[in-house]
Amino acid sequence: MRVLHLFSNAKWTGPAEPALNLCLSLRKLGVDADFACPPLPEGVPHTMVETARDRGIEPILRFRMGKHRHPLRNLLDSMALGRYLQANRYDLLHCHLDNDHRIARWPAQSLGIPIIRSSYEGEGFRSPKRQRRLVFSAARILEPSQVALAHDLETFGYPERSMQVVPGAVDVERFDPAREVPDGRRWLGIPPDAFVIGIVARMQTHRRYEDFFRAIRMLVDAGKNAHAIVVGRGTNQETVGKQPVRELNLTDRVHFPGYVSGENYVGMLKAFSVKVFLVPGSDGTCRAVREAMAMGKPAIVANRGMLREIVDDGVNGFVYDGGPDSLYACLSSLCDDRAKEREMGRAARKCAIDRYSLDVQARQVLDIYETVLSERQTGLPG
Numbered sequence: 001m002r003v004l005h006l007f008s009n010a011k012w013t014g015p016a017e018p019a020l021n022l023c024l025s026l027r028k029l030g031v032d033a034d035f036a037c038p039p040l041p042e043g044v045p046h047t048m049v050e051t052a053r054d055r056g057i058e059p060i061l062r063f064r065m066g067k068h069r070h071p072l073r074n075l076l077d078s079m080a081l082g083r084y085l086q087a088n089r090y091d092l093l094h095c096h097l098d099n100d101h102r103i104a105r106w107p108a109q110s111l112g113i114p115i116i117r118s119s120y121e122g123e124g125f126r127s128p129k130r131q132r133r134l135v136f137s138a139a140r141i142l143e144p145s146q147v148a149l150a151h152d153l154e155t156f157g158y159p160e161r162s163m164q165v166v167p168g169a170v171d172v173e174r175f176d177p178a179r180e181v182p183d184g185r186r187w188l189g190i191p192p193d194a195f196v197i198g199i200v201a202r203m204q205t206h207r208r209y210e211d212f213f214r215a216i217r218m219l220v221d222a223g224k225n226a227h228a229i230v231v232g233r234g235t236n237q238e239t240v241g242k243q244p245v246r247e248l249n250l251t252d253r254v255h256f257p258g259y260v261s262g263e264n265y266v267g268m269l270k271a272f273s274v275k276v277f278l279v280p281g282s283d284g285t286c287r288a289v290r291e292a293m294a295m296g297k298p299a300i301v302a303n304r305g306m307l308r309e310i311v312d313d314g315v316n317g318f319v320y321d322g323g324p325d326s327l328y329a330c331l332s333s334l335c336d337d338r339a340k341e342r343e344m345g346r347a348a349r350k351c352a353i354d355r356y357s358l359d360v361q362a363r364q365v366l367d368i369y370e371t372v373l374s375e376r377q378t379g380l381p382g
Helices: 016-028 047-054 071-087 098-111 128-136 146-156 184-188 209-221 237-247 262-271 287-294 324-335 338-355 358-378
Strands: 002-006 032-036 092-095 115-118 140-143 163-165 195-200 226-231 254-258 274-277 299-302 317-320
Touching (some): 016 032, 016 358, 092 098, 092 358, 098 115, 128 146, 140 146, 140 358, 195 209, 195 262, 209 226, 237 254, 274 287, 274 324, 287 299, 287 338, 324 338
Parallel strands (some): 092 115, 140 163, 226 254, 299 317
16 A cells, blocks of 8 residues: 655644654555655755654655645646656555645546545634635545544534544653653752643743643642743743743742753653643644653643543543632642552553554554545445
8 A cells, every 4th residue: 555645844843743653653554655745945954854764764855835825836736746646656645734635636636546634633624614625625534533523524514434533643662751861850950759740832822821820839839849840932931931930939940941852852751740731732632741641641631622532531630620720629639649640640651552652543544544445446435
């Protein structure tokens, strides 16, 4: 089986790593999967290409495939893709973003190649008019959540059998608490026995950081040995993060390492006792929650968007109502019962392996590929 994955964004952001990881995981299952992404000018660092090569895949760089629609460039790309597909026969095209889907629609239809479309919008497609034609040109829509599936079924009236939930996945070998990684607590000067609440999110005004800091203040006022780590950056980091922390007299308890990547990022997750997630951001699949769970950290998530689908409330974390008082109650209960924290952490790690590993996701996607091709051979509608 040959499958060409298309990704119309040169930036290493959002769904870039999940798309590349899926392609690599499918290769391990015997799928001849290729990955195409836009080139960058010579001399400009291309993290996506470098990462792909480091992981053993040579990306196809033949198409412009800009992130945004451009009538002339899209037409040229569509024609070039058609010629490429005639010379290099694929059984399926797997599109990951709107513009690569637009580019692929005409050549796929003319050559009779089914399109599989992954969505990374946790609450469903946000632009129905723009995406209606794309949705109906796909043999399958892979939704990241039940919330997204229900939204898109109601919005588009697309056949339910042609939409399937495929949860986001993480590399449970990379995010493994047993691995030796940089010591995040030592780096930030946090005591080894402290209860550490971690959050990974851009510092933006809509991310409800004020609730997070209020809950930390309540923990400190209650005499808890609590510290917080805020991983991320943003143009509003002073007003959203550092200024409120100063006003709440939490400068010795809240730590701002900024943007952290590579092994340092894994080490920072390992430094957490628990992971908090307040509001889904640009990554609608909320991958940071699954990464922390893979590291054996209970996840405490607000009941917003698809977050409640990731965490089993009371088993591997908590789903709370979104207010600071409820967040404080969840944090306080685990701070006071470290054995329960560890038990939930083990359950979180098991959940990540059983439900959110790259292998589990790739096998689910492979089953979908095989079903679509079988339908095509028997003449059934996609």
